[in-house]
Amino acid sequence: MLESDRYCVDVLQQLAAVEGAIVRARRAVFEAHVRGCVVDAVRQGALEDGVHELLAVVFGDRPPTGRAEDRPIP
Numbered sequence: 001m002l003e004s005d006r007y008c009v010d011v012l013q014q015l016a017a018v019e020g021a022i023v024r025a026r027r028a029v030f031e032a033h034v035r036g037c038v039v040d041a042v043r044q045g046a047l048e049d050g051v052h053e054l055l056a057v058v059f060g061d062r063p064p065t066g067r068a069e070d071r072p073i074p
Helices: 008-043 047-059
Strands: none
Touching: 008 047
């Protein structure tokens, strides 16, 4: 759209639509992960690992490696 010199408002509306689609996709993947993987981790007694992983996803960090009890307290 930019290369074809489309009207700025049209470009902005298209970008907003793309952003909305990304947010919906991110939410769907996150919800599936929480309802599946995190719930499974809690059931297996790995609550601390699940919490660390969720924090990593929300704040954009990499999930810590190793056992939760081996990690230092921040």
